[in-house]
Amino acid sequence: MKRFPKLMLLGLLSMAAALSSCEDNNDNGPTPPTPSGPTDSAGRVILTGEITSNRTLSANEKYLLQGNVYVTSGNTLTIPAGTKIFGDQATKGTLIIERGAKIMAEGTQNNPIIFTSAKAPGSRNYGDWGGVVLVGAAPTNRALTFLPEGGIRSLFGGTNAADNSGILKYARIEYAGVPLSTDPNSEINGLTLYGVGSGTTLDYIQVSYSGDDAFEWFGGTANAKHLVAFRNWDDDFDTDYGFTGKIQYGVSLRDPQYADQSGSNGFESDNFNPGTPANGTNDGLPLTAPVFSNMSVFVTAGAPVTTQQSGSGSYQSALHLRRNTSTSVYNSVFVGQPEGLRLDGTTTWANAQAGGLNLAGIVLANNNTPLRSANGTGTGAFTDADVQGWFNASGKNNSVVTGANLSTLGLNTNNFNLSAPNFLLQSSSSLLTGAVFTGKASDAFFTQGTFRGAFNGTDNWTQGWTNFDPQNTAY
Structure with a gap:
């Protein structure tokens, strides 16, 4: 057997060690992007300013919103699937798509776009940053010189019902909803929509731990379809200023111990x-x-x-319909609010x-006071009994379920699990039938089925893209 000289052997061993060390450190891997x-x-x-x-943007980078970040008219911000955008707390980072601008943010079921707190896991909280705001040129009932809440500079509304602010799809918005000034009603919601038109695509969006509302349409x-509101602070679905859009498939799950002073x-x-x-037009209509x-x-x-261990206030109603609203809701289930329906005001x-x-x-279901009137005095006054008669009228297929009979709804055993909820109905659920698609619900936008609520017993449309434990997720 031929022998290598000792010095040559040591040299070969050193070279092998060096090569092994290079492979362990992945020095031959792809160079991180600049x-x-x-x-x-x-x-x-x-990301700051205009x-x-x-x-x-690039899914290979992470981004930080500092202050109000405006995408100005005529320009498009494209956000690829999987991109992560963080909101700065100190400057109340907020992304604002102005009237005439677009956001093209289309994630996928397995690779959603994430807007979240810049804080480390375990330290995130309600209202760590501003939120996402879309501003459009569709009709509203406010003057066209009316400004958004919170000191946002962008005028909104117009005459283009089909206005297109872009796409927001398969996206999560977490820990947003911070007051932007000391003025009343200065909060930004998780997702805020000002005069946004029907040309805009809104689908598969989750808002979690917002310090104000989850979704608000001005x-x-x-x-929109497939909306998730998870453990937010104030209202889940808030509509104002002449909003006339259509929404199907939305779910909210609340932490009973966190509610707002309002x-x-x-x-x-x-x-x-x-x-x-x-x-x-633009004056109440x-x-x-x-x-x-x-x-x-x-x-x-x-x-x-009715009283919270945490938060600043308490729960009120499943549906608080007031101030001359003309909203309509079909095929939906509301469980566990102190009040069910509050019809407020003679114009309403x-x-x-x-x-x-x-x-x-x-x-x-499971309300202390299922049906009530409020502020119904003077001409046009109405009573709780009037509301009950209207709600229970023939053909509406509405019902009130007591807490003692809640099991008849056949909700999932994990329906109220705050870390891993499952909303699919049991096969015995009375909610699997009884849907009513008449009147305004007969519009072609709505997918007609037999079930009431956001889920049947088989199609879990939250799977893959939602996150019900963002506090402990390392982004």
């Missing part, structure tokens, strides 16, 4: 404050008249909570009597 702009201490590319030309005609509701709907006079179908709003299967009651405001296929 950041496309200034970065913060965590290496996230900073985006005044078309810009495409006028416009935008339609009284948290599943649905809150106003024409505007105070709701009248409604004299004409159009009336707020969205149509919702297949919504599920859950607080608790236990006794409805008049809209219900005229058929503009309608509820059908509705289940109110």
Whole structure:
């Protein structure tokens, strides 16, 4: 056997060790991309000020919103699937797509786009940053010089019902909803929509731990499907300023111990404050008249909570419909609020009597006071008994279920699980049948089925893209 000289053997061993060390450190792997702009201490590319030309982000980078970030008119911000965007707390980072601009943010079921807190896992909280705001040119009932809440500079609304603000699909918005000023009503919601038109695509969107509402529509005609509101602070689905869009398949799950000082509701709907006079276009008209179908709003299967151990206020109503609203809700289930339906004000009651405001296929369950009137005095006054008679009218297929009979709904055993909920119905559920698709719900936008609420027993449309434990997720 031929022998290597000792020095040659040592040299070969050293070379092998060096090669092994290189492989362990992955020095031969792909070179990380050079950041496309200034970065913060965590290496996230900073987005600040105005985006005044078309810009495409990269899923290989992480981004930090500092202050109000405006995508200006005529420009498009494209966000690929899997991109992660963080909101800065100190500067109340907020992404605002102005009127005439677009967002093209289309994630996938297995690779959603994520907007979240810049804080580390375990330290995130309600209202860590501003949120996502879309501003469009669709009709509203406010003057066209009216400005959004929270000091946002962008005028909204117009005459283009089909206005297109882009796409937001398979996206999560977490820990947003911070007050942007000390003025009343200065909060930004998880997703805020000002005068957004029906040309916009909104589908598969989750808002979690918002410090204000989950979703709020200020006028416009935008339609949406597959919305998830998870453990938010104030209202889940809030409509104002003449919103007339259509929404199908939405679910809310609340933490019973967190609510807002204003009284948290599943649905809150106003024409505007105070709701009248409604004299004409951009002056009270159009009336707020969205149509919702297949919504599920859950607080608790236990006794409805009227005082909170945490938060700043308490729960109020499953549906608080007030200030001359003409909203309609079909084929939906509401469980665990202290009140079920609160019809508020004589103008709201008049809209219900005229058929503009309608509820059908509705289940109110586990409420202390399922049906009530509010502020119904003077001309047009109405009572709790009037509301009950209207709600229970023939053909509506509405029902009230007591807490003692909640099991008849056949909800999933994990329906109220705050870390791993499952909303699919049991095969025995009474909600699998009884849907009503008449009147406004007969519109072609709505997929007609037999079940009430957002889920049947087989199609879990939250699977793959949602996250019900964002506090412990390392982004």
